[in-house]
Amino acid sequence: MEERYQPEALERKWQTLWESEQAFRVQAQPNKPKYYVLEMFPYPSGRIHMGHVRNYSIGDVVARYKRMCGFNVLHPMGWDAFGLPAENAAIERGVHPQAWTDENILYMKNQLKRMGLSYDWEREIATCTPEYYRWNQWIFLQFFKKDLAYKKNSFVNWCPSCETVLANEQVIDGHCWRCDSAVTQKELEQWFFRITEYAEELLRDLEQLPGWPDKVLIMQRNWIGKSVGAEIDFPLVGREGALRIFTTRQDTIFGATFVSLAVEHPMALSLASGTSQALAVRNFVDRFKDISQTNRGAEEGEKEGVFTGAYCTNPFTQQNIPIYLANFVLMEYGTGAVMAVPAHDQRDFEFAKKYRLPIRVVIQPANQKLDAEGLSEAYVDDGVMVDSGEFSGLASSVGKEQIAAYAEANGLGKKAIRYRLRDWGVSRQRYWGTPIPIIYCNRCGTVPVPEDQLPVKLPDDVPFTGKGGSPLSESKSFVEVDCPQCGGRARRETDTMDTFVDSSWYFLRYVSPHETHAPFDKRQADYWMAVDQYIGGVEHAVLHLLYARFFTKALRDLGLTQTGEPFTNLLTQGMVSKETYRCPEHGWLFPGEPVGSEKDGWKCPQCGRPVEKGRVEKMSKSKKNIIDPEDLVNLYGADTARLFTLFAAPPEKDLEWSDQGVEGAYRFLSRLWRFVYQHRAIWSSIANNGAPGELTAELRELHRMIHRTIKKVTDDIDGRFHFNTAIAAIMELFNALSAVGSGSDSAKTVVKEGVETIIALLMPFVPHVAHELWQQLGHNDGSLETAWPAYSEDALVEEQLLIVVQVNGKIRGKITVPAEVTQEYIERNALADPKVIGFIEGRTVRRVVYVPRRLVNIVVEG
RNA sequence: GCGAAAGUGGCGGAAUUGGUAGACGCGCAGGAUUCAGGAUCCUGUGGGAUAACACCCGUGGGGGUUCGAUUCCCCCCUUUCGCACCA
Numbered sequence A: 001m002e003e004r005y006q007p008e009a010l011e012r013k014w015q016t017l018w019e020s021e022q023a024f025r026v027q028a029q030p031n032k033p034k035y036y037v038l039e040m041f042p043y044p045s046g047r048i049h050m051g052h053v054r055n056y057s058i059g060d061v062v063a064r065y066k067r068m069c070g071f072n073v074l075h076p077m078g079w080d081a082f083g084l085p086a087e088n089a090a091i092e093r094g095v096h097p098q099a100w101t102d103e104n105i106l107y108m109k110n111q112l113k114r115m116g117l118s119y120d121w122e123r124e125i126a127t128c129t130p131e132y133y134r135w136n137q138w139i140f141l142q143f144f145k146k147d148l149a150y151k152k153n154s155f156v157n158w159c160p161s162c163e164t165v166l167a168n169e170q171v172i173d174g175h176c177w178r179c180d181s182a183v184t185q186k187e188l189e190q191w192f193f194r195i196t197e198y199a200e201e202l203l204r205d206l207e208q209l210p211g212w213p214d215k216v217l218i219m220q221r222n223w224i225g226k227s228v229g230a231e232i233d234f235p236l237v238g239r240e241g242a243l244r245i246f247t248t249r250q251d252t253i254f255g256a257t258f259v260s261l262a263v264e265h266p267m268a269l270s271l272a273s274g275t276s277q278a279l280a281v282r283n284f285v286d287r288f289k290d291i292s293q294t295n296r297g298a299e300e301g302e303k304e305g306v307f308t309g310a311y312c313t314n315p316f317t318q319q320n321i322p323i324y325l326a327n328f329v330l331m332e333y334g335t336g337a338v339m340a341v342p343a344h345d346q347r348d349f350e351f352a353k354k355y356r357l358p359i360r361v362v363i364q365p366a367n368q369k370l371d372a373e374g375l376s377e378a379y380v381d382d383g384v385m386v387d388s389g390e391f392s393g394l395a396s397s398v399g400k401e402q403i404a405a406y407a408e409a410n411g412l413g414k415k416a417i418r419y420r421l422r423d424w425g426v427s428r429q430r431y432w433g434t435p436i437p438i439i440y441c442n443r444c445g446t447v448p449v450p451e452d453q454l455p456v457k458l459p460d461d462v463p464f465t466g467k468g469g470s471p472l473s474e475s476k477s478f479v480e481v482d483c484p485q486c487g488g489r490a491r492r493e494t495d496t497m498d499t500f501v502d503s504s505w506y507f508l509r510y511v512s513p514h515e516t517h518a519p520f521d522k523r524q525a526d527y528w529m530a531v532d533q534y535i536g537g538v539e540h541a542v543l544h545l546l547y548a549r550f551f552t553k554a555l556r557d558l559g560l561t562q563t564g565e566p567f568t569n570l571l572t573q574g575m576v577s578k579e580t581y582r583c584p585e586h587g588w589l590f591p592g593e594p595v596g597s598e599k600d601g602w603k604c605p606q607c608g609r610p611v612e613k614g615r616v617e618k619m620s621k622s623k624k625n626i627i628d629p630e631d632l633v634n635l636y637g638a639d640t641a642r643l644f645t646l647f648a649a650p651p652e653k654d655l656e657w658s659d660q661g662v663e664g665a666y667r668f669l670s671r672l673w674r675f676v677y678q679h680r681a682i683w684s685s686i687a688n689n690g691a692p693g694e695l696t697a698e699l700r701e702l703h704r705m706i707h708r709t710i711k712k713v714t715d716d717i718d719g720r721f722h723f724n725t726a727i728a729a730i731m732e733l734f735n736a737l738s739a740v741g742s743g744s745d746s747a748k749t750v751v752k753e754g755v756e757t758i759i760a761l762l763m764p765f766v767p768h769v770a771h772e773l774w775q776q777l778g779h780n781d782g783s784l785e786t787a788w789p790a791y792s793e794d795a796l797v798e799e800q801l802l803i804v805v806q807v808n809g810k811i812r813g814k815i816t817v818p819a820e821v822t823q824e825y826i827e828r829n830a831l832a833d834p835k836v837i838g839f840i841e842g843r844t845v846r847r848v849v850y851v852p853r854r855l856v857n858i859v860v861e862g
Numbered sequence B: 001g002c003g004a005a006a007g008u009g010g011c012g013g014a015a016u017u018g019g020u021a022g023a024c025g026c027g028c029a030g031g032a033u034u035c036a037g038g039a040u041c042c043u044g045u046g047g048g049a050u051a052a053c054a055c056c057c058g059u060g061g062g063g064g065u066u067c068g069a070u071u072c073c074c075c076c077c078u079u080u081c082g083c084a085c086c087a
Helices: A007-021 A050-068 A084-093 A097-114 A130-145 A195-208 A214-224 A250-255 A268-272 A278-288 A346-355 A396-409 A522-528 A543-557 A629-636 A638-647 A659-684 A697-717 A723-740 A745-762 A767-776 A823-832 A834-840
Strands: A034-039 A072-074 A149-159 A164-166 A184-193 A226-235 A242-247 A258-261 A305-313 A320-326 A337-340 A413-419 A438-441 A445-448 A480-482 A489-492 A533-537 A570-573 A576-583 A595-597 A601-603 A612-618 A800-807 A810-818 A844-851 A855-861
Touching: A007 A097, A007 A638, A007 A767, A034 A050, A034 A522, A050 A072, A050 A533, A050 A570, A050 A576, A050 A629, A050 A638, A050 A697, A084 A097, A097 A629, A130 A149, A130 A445, A130 A543, A164 A184, A195 A214, A195 A226, A195 A543, A214 A543, A214 A570, A226 A250, A226 A337, A226 A396, A242 A250, A242 A258, A242 A337, A242 A413, A250 A396, A258 A305, A258 A346, A268 A278, A268 A305, A278 A305, A278 A320, A305 A346, A320 A346, A337 A346, A396 A413, A629 A638, A629 A659, A638 A659, A638 A723, A638 A767, A659 A723, A659 A745, A659 A767, A697 A723, A697 A745, A723 A745, A745 A767, A800 A823, A800 A834, A810 A823, A810 A834, A823 A834, A823 A844, A823 A855, A834 A855
Parallel strands: A034 A072, A034 A533, A258 A320, A533 A570, A800 A855
Antiparallel strands: A149 A164, A149 A184, A226 A242, A226 A305, A226 A413, A258 A337, A305 A320, A438 A445, A438 A489, A480 A489, A576 A612, A595 A601, A800 A810, A844 A855
16 A cells, blocks of 8 residues: 555556456346436537536435445447537538547547446447437337327528527527527427427326426426417408407406507418508518517517508407507417407507507505506406406406406307417428428329338438538438339428437437347336436526436327326536636637735736626636636546545535645545554454444444434435535544544554545545455455444433523533433523633523523523 | 526635534645645634734625524515516
């Protein structure tokens, strides 16, 4: 054993050993409790970053801990390997996406291995392999058969920079989630997955997920956005037909003084044709139709509209009211037409004011009287219906019911439920993704590729020009095919699938990654699913996590699995960030910290000029504040990198990078190493499990502390994931053991027990150094056979209690009493404490509050 | 605008159900060791006051409930995140 802690060689030793022993391989064992822990798989961008290190360190603690507790642990890893960066690399550097991706996977896999993560690499998957994506295609065909996959012409989000369609979930603030360009709108024929079919179930089953953070549940609930209301027809004046509107405020229908349509509404142009407004309407439509919804208001919320020249009838008031187009009405939601109630909807109010449209108050609040002239804003809350014919006098909530029922009974409309959730557009005009297994034949129409012809492989003869459009359409060998039905000449679909399809079921593939007859083996899935603990960034709160839930339910309905929810427990870890500093001369300071101090100001280490202290930023290339985990591992070893990320903050919070913090983690491991090195000769001569019966009071307390620490660390890891406090407790115990050092034989025995406990408790966190020290102390049990330490309740029993004594809630003294004494004894001693006496003398004791085993509060008066 | 989370020493963070606020780590200060630096070890470290105690103040601000509030309730301020014309 070396005197100094030298992580490099020992980490290599253990990694090699685990690899050669295939220590983390796992098979289903029906008689052993299973535990499936999964971290979100990475995109193979080239190098791992600190976010990965954090994510996988957390997962590895859970996996190793559960393994030590006797669970049969499935802990797999793979690659979310399709996506745009590979294609961009091809365009920019002429490397084939496949080669680029393979190379990255190879490099990153090595980096992950150097972290000592306990993955079963036998189960590794990469979504870009035909063995994987053929099942994307197979699932697509099953969806197609069940009408869960369909093609429709629609207005879609279009990223002009990526030159592809985006799903709603991929548009952030009107910008592309990937490249941040402003998203435009384009009318295209696209493939969709009918996720809305599952809207209600996706919403309802959120209640079955108590192991998910509330934040994520709320975000999903909002994203699905259920609204209960009614659809009502407003008959057109002077022509056939009606405009169907959707509303949740039927109770305000007597106040509807006009109707607003979306720019894309199919009747927009026909309503105006033949009226004097025809030209104005055409211009209005042309102005807005290519702009995506979020970018339509020139300024925040600015309302604009145009009269169509046509009228319809409010079926409740029988009044003829004008029909407008309005820039804020969404075609995608409801029916694309809304009844406008200016008095009770803020948007309609602003619109009515701008275009001088009538305002009718039909809801009165309890404590004030509204009139149309005096309104400065819409009254949107509930109240009592007025000026509403036979419905006047009803409360809003009752009126909603009755109006909807009346409409239904009289053929004016029906009750309706709408969701904000839209169907998931999955077509992408890119190369590096799963080809959609569809063939278009002039005679037979849309023909699915027969299952025995899967996979539809990506062709190799595609030029990467970056000039836009679907690259697959450039490959003749790919496009030109015979129709599977009639054998005639036909054309292959050239769009590929959204890469989120790949990640929507990969957790199922891991249960039988080499299965060739189905996406996964049902029996294996029945054993392993659901994922007991899923860990990843909160940025996937709606995107990936919603899609994966949808897929799981859809696959269940195809009879492929019994699981209805894929992830029983979810941990969303925070970002890794770093403070930024910028020197006017040298730009972002990196690597290295500024010199100086908070008081005297921070200076550039190169030129001494004062630097501007930036905000704490997420690590990103542009901010130049990236810490490369590889450098970190080279310098300090994987154990230190793991320990730091786990110790510096609880996993769900953001973690701010600190060079000194890393030093601290390294120092702790060094101290532990040195302590074992110095004492190992002494300890080797002691038998294990010395009886603590004959110990001094001090050593008995130390022995208690060992067991207290086991309990604390166990509780902190299991379910709570407070790794930072678990590690703190281990450090505390170590400090106490170091203070005792050696001494009497019984002291040595207790200290040895304590150190061995510490080493075992550290195994999930810093596996290499912990296993090395364990071995150095003479344990030759198989490297991963060590059981998680158990604590004994007996060993926790306190001999003495420290009782805090308060007077009127302020701490005035502390007394130590034997643990078995009575409450009366404790109160008597508290009142007799010299410090306490000073505060109660001459005053009347009104009351004495006793909190068992903790404190006495003496309430005095005067 | 709506929804959610969070504000605790110089810093990261503890305090699990209302019961010793500041565990653990970093930083800082003093000391030991050292030719010196680094490393290591010891001691101290919320603020005020003091020779030292006693004591006073203190968990964003202001109220409240309670014997007792970082924790519960109300109002306000700040920050972060999510949604953003969803009728």
